[in-house]
Amino acid sequence: MYIATYIVDIAALFYLMGLLYSSTNLNMQRKQPFLIAIILTIVMILSESGTIHTNNGSLNLRVTNIFCNVLGFSLAPLIPIAIILIFDRMILKSRKYLLIPTLINIVAAVFSPIFKFIFYVDAHNQYSRGDYFFVFIIVYTINLLILVIITIEVGKKNNYPIIGKMLSLSVFTIIGTSIQIVYPFVYSTWHCVTVALLMYYLLMSEFDSSFDTLTSLFNRAAFDKAIKHIGEAKSFSLIILDINDFKMINDTYGHDYGDVVIKEVAAIIRKSFNKNYTCYRFGGDEFSIISNETEQEKIEYHLRLMTDNLSKMREEGTLLPTVSYGYSIFRGGEKLDFNKILKEADGQMYQYKKIHKGGVRILEVVFLF
Template sequence: MNLTLIAQYATDIIALLMLLGLLTKENLLNLHSKRFFKYSIFLTIIIIIAELGSLAVDNQGSSLKPLNQMFNIVGFSLTPLIPLMLIELFSQNVLKKHKFVFIPSILNAIAVLLSPWFGWIYKINIDNQYERGSLFIIFVVVYIINILVLSHIVWLSGRKRFFPIKWKILGLSLFTIVGTCIQLILPEVISSWHVVTLALFLLFILLSVFENSFDALTGLFNRLAFEKATSTLSYKKPYTIILIDINHFKKTNDEHGHDTGDLALKEIAEVIKNSISYELNGYRIGGDEFSLILETRDEIIISDYLNTIKCGLDERRKNNKMLPTISIGYSIHNGKKSLSFQDVYREADKHMYEDKKEQKKDIKH
């Protein structure tokens, strides 16, 4: 067997073991995402070992034919499951709720298990030599279907939580499809598992950087993410900055304790998250300050969002009388005047404090 090929596969396995170590120490991903990411890595390592084993015993005498069969069964059965495991990184419990997504993989596994007799997915001839089976296309189609299902889930979840990196993850999916298809089209080019190993590493880096953009308490994007987002805003395009400030937050902390204050922050953040769509991102930019960025100047749309937030808080206040009120201000950049972001932000801040003063007047009266 080619020593260069062994070295390449060994490098992939070592890299994946290193990734497993990084993932174990990493605290940014939640436990559920970590678990399924680990499943993907373990599956990849097992499949690489199986492919390496198959290459090692292939054409090495009929006595090793059962071993060759076993290695091919493991590789062809498990490969389509990797994209399915990765789905859980983007939308938890999808596999549990929608078990039908396993149907193509199950059909593929059945075809693989029957291949030693019927030669559907692969054939091992009397000389213990591997060949592609008459229905090898089933394996290819199932694998691509599962990657497309993963891409679809990324697209859907990207409309909310993963919106900022949606296209990067979809690009990574395309890279994986193209990279693995090279070996499917040209069997002599051993590229699939190098591509998958690289893709898993890139996905880990992408998710780690992304998860570092969130505020730990509220789950909204943090100040750093806000600054990155605002740095990309163009004065040539319309956008709206909405600022939200919690009224009497210091008083809430002083009189009822910081646990009550933290709970208020979480509840208000939850209302904001439930109110926003893929067009809008929510940020915690200070202790009791939040911001929303909306890529529109349509006042009807803006008003709808603000009313949704206010109604959501009113509803929660029925069950939590200590939940503070909020003050809101916004500023619209119409994309025509060459205003800086700071100008737009200052105007929103001014309107927010005007709202705060108006609420104080209403309380006095």
């Protein structure tokens, strides 16, 4: 029975490898952690299968049984860590201490055949939990909690709109893997992890396809999707931005420098607005921002901050153009006509451009609604 399910799991994981190899949507930096998680899961499935089929009293298989248990108990807590790396590959460079519980568990697992720490296989090739099996449970629980905490932290830090889905998958993984800890002979862990990895792949592929490849801001498709979820009861603001004289920059300095300008301006836009503002590359040299901020003074503060940051870059010798902008505020409580909001913000932006286009000086204009 278990052989068939394990074969299905492994086949699904190899299929996922193929999807990783051919995927153009998934961020390249996520592919290696995904691959590590897949390989670890395959190894875990094989080791668990090995323990099931060697724990039969046959003395000839005792060494294999011990090896499979050492492998399984050593590597199992690494799965949540591998999933964390899918979200943020650099996390362990700044937080190496997160690996301490896992390393303690590995040492305990390796010495278990001698000292009965986490498990023991007796002279009759019968498996039993060790005197300190709770060490494995604690370490595995810690790593699962770290997965949840890092998921929330990374989601908030990067203003990910899929944080709820990420958390749901983390909880699914925790529940699915915890069942086997409570009921040792219910082999649910690696079926759950296999499903979770497939779902993580689908989720992250959809998410990564929402980003503009040049600027790493959300793209137009993500903008269109976001506005569909704006309800009439929800107040929000919309900001439209456009790079001035961008055609002249392309004609004078070439398209490569034009791309550099777009990247620099996008970085300054992202730097100048806090987490209440979601930034999009609308297309070409246009950007848009959707925010739950409806206080005019706060919106204007961030716009001034953006123009100041652009000015500082020019003062430091970077050849950057000015940026025109306009915004509109929807305060809710009435029927939402998004095209009207967009037209109003767009009109303000073009009015700004008409008055202040050209040159390197930043001229501040505040539009009142």
